[in-house]
Amino acid sequence: MPFDTGNMRILTGNANPDLARKIADHIGVSLCDAFVGHFNNGETQVMIGESIRGKDIFIIQPTSFPVNDNLMELLIMADACKRASARSITAVVPYYAYARQDRKTRGREPISAKLVANLMTTAGVTRVVTVDLHAGQIQGFFDIPVDHLAAAPVLGNYFKRQNYEDLVVVSPDLGGVTRARILADRVHAPIAIIEKRRPKPGCAEVMNLIGEVWGKTALIIDDIVDTAGSLCEGAKALKAHGAKRVLASCTHAILSAPAVERINASPIEQLVITDTIPLPPEKQSDKFVVLSLAEAIGDVIVRILSHQSVSMLFNR
Missing domain, CATH: 3.40.50.2020 (Rossmann fold)
Structure with missing residues (x-):
């Protein structure tokens, strides 16, 4: 599907860089020049090595083990992109952690899935792409568009x-x-x-x-x-x-x-x-x-950028 890739950038943290590379290869672009690591004291360090002003950013980062490290990488990458004047920031989170904490089953329990949604939005994420949420209603925890894909x-x-x-x-x-x-x-x-x-x-x-x-x-x-x-x-x-x-x-x-x-x-x-x-x-x-879901996720990214239906992909 031909479309202009000049205004998009794909970033990845350390959660699943192989999947990010496969997605980028399928679309026909290179991964954005970025360093995602840690300072000596364990804090997450993010440095984006090229201009992303006015770009449509896609951050490929499942929040799998180690969950909190990968979640912080996602949030800090989003914040870095927001402060670098990116036009849009889409968090591609194939696995959404804390999804099993989507409601209170007893007193004094958190609803952590909602907290994670709030954190992403506050960090600057403008759209979320995820796969097979444990509870579909988590889409309603966001006040931004969510593309809920199926495997x-x-x-x-x-x-x-x-x-x-x-x-x-x-x-x-x-x-x-x-x-x-x-x-x-x-x-x-x-x-x-x-x-x-x-x-x-x-x-x-x-x-x-x-x-x-x-x-x-x-x-x-x-x-x-x-x-x-x-x-x-x-x-x-x-x-x-x-x-x-x-x-x-x-x-x-x-x-x-x-x-x-x-x-x-x-x-x-x-x-x-x-x-x-x-x-x-x-x-x-x-x-x-x-x-691999790389081709399916890559096709979704293409459709998002070209303003085409995403759901049509899953009716074939």
Whole structure:
């Protein structure tokens, strides 16, 4: 899609520079000359090495581990761009941290997802692009435009190419039914639902299975895999209910310890993830397949700059 790239600049922090480079390569531009590091006392240091006055800035920075360091990099980069007279500042945050703290479930709890939204806006961000928010209503925490992208087209295209027989898409909980339905529609498969309860944070118990998985290839779809406890318990339950094979997929692979060990020891044959969060060497596994969202995000950036519909990208 031809368009003038002369007025745009892409910056990246240290959260996922590989993804930023892939996005820039897809669009056909170079990354902006900038240094993002630390002073000796640990404070974040940002130096932009070229003029960005009047430019449309896109900062590629998921707020993955280390969460607070990467969040501060994003905020300080935005502030630097604002003070350098950038025309617009779009924060491309493929993984939005603190999204699971989107409401008060008991007294004296923060709503940290709203706080992060306020921080971004105060720092000078004029638009946000993100992928598969844990709670879609977080878009309403912002008073600036938010483009909420879905990984379903990329994941769906991958699974359609695999031509699995008797595929059934499984939601790991009642809250993920809409996500499962979207993927199921793309791969033309029925859905099943795992009913579970959480007796305490980080602990899940499977109670019931809604739907038919006997003799089928079950594909669990979730937005986040953190410690993988729920995922692996769900996989065991599917096997116990007669599933022939168990596959899994998620957008954001946090993979906190002991997630990799749990997945390797589980009935899950394959976990398909995206590159919203980089996968370090110590978290590699033969069961993992990583799909890149660089082209999809790059196309979104092009459409934002050329004032075209973003949602059209996700209807194909």
